[in-house]
Amino acid sequence: MAEGSLSELCTICHINLPKYTCPRCSTRTCSLPCSKRHKLWSQCSGVRDPAAYLKRKELATPAAFDKDFNFITGIERRLERADRDAEHRGIVLDDDGRKRKKRRSGEFAQEEALLKRIERSGVEMLRAPKGMTRSRQNHSTWSKKQSCLNWSVEWIFPDKQKMIAKYPENNTIGFAFATTAYAKLHKLVEKRKQKPLQEGMLSSFRTPWRKK
Ligand SMILES: [Zn+2]
Ligand SMILES: [Zn+2]
Known part of the structure; x- marks a missing residue:
């Protein structure tokens, strides 16, 4: 012993x-x-x-990098192997793969157009990482047909209710607000030309708006 x-x-x-x-x-x-x-x-x-928790000071060490590197190259190897395996077994990925690629590049082009228009309109934009809730809630788009940006706007009402809706960029905030279900329900805005919203009412207005 x-x-x-x-x-x-x-x-x-x-x-x-x-x-x-x-x-x-x-x-x-x-x-x-x-x-x-x-x-x-x-x-x-x-x-x-690979997803085990590491303390901050353990993250940026050569050992941690090695482990992450091995994990990622491991995935690549497995993908390659799966591709080869499919080929050997005569599975044709072609048609489906092509379709998927096409759709993805379409989405990509749409996003590119949106980003370009936002930049051109002088709006400063902070983007949440893709896949995060905030990013998924944001459906702002560039409409080629209407030739305008459509902004996703999140309203936070005095009673803490939240609502997200989309508005064309040529709407004033007042008009956009008047068309919300909340405004109609509480009769906060009766007509299109109502007095401007009180300061602080939209204190948590998150979507970046046009810079004046
Ligand atoms: Zn032993
Ligand atoms: Zn063990």
């Missing part, structure tokens, strides 16, 4: 000093049989969890 206290020994056999560390849970074992037993007993996959 190796010297040392019990806590320093292989966590499975408690006989030998540990040599290996489980990439997933950091359990220390002395040999392949012990590491296999650990995986079985602890129902541990023994595979490093």
Whole structure:
């Protein structure tokens, strides 16, 4: 038996000093049989969890970069393998793949047009990362037909109710507000030409508006 206290020994056999560390849970074992037993007993996959939490200071280390690099190249390898496998088995990805590509490039072109128009209109824009809630809620578009920007506007009412709707850029804020269901329900605006909105009413107006 190796010297040392019990806590320093292989966590499975408690006989030998540990040599290996489980990439997933950091359990220390002395040999392949012990590491296999650990995986079985602890129902541990023994595979490093690429999404495991790292402290900020552990993030920008060569070891962390290595792990991320291996994870990403691992995905690439698996994709390539899947492609080759499909080819071998005579699965034709062509038609579908082409269609999907076409649609994606259409979306891309639309977004490009929107960004260009926003820049040209002098609006300063801060974009939320794609896929985040704020980004998904924003349906602002450039309408080729109407030749104008249509802004997604989020209204936050005094009673904390929220509403998101889309308005053409040539609407005034007052008119846009008058057309909201909330305004109609509470009869806040009766006619199109109503006195301007009180200051602070739209204090949380989030969508960037045209700069004056
Ligand atoms: Zn052992
Ligand atoms: Zn483990």
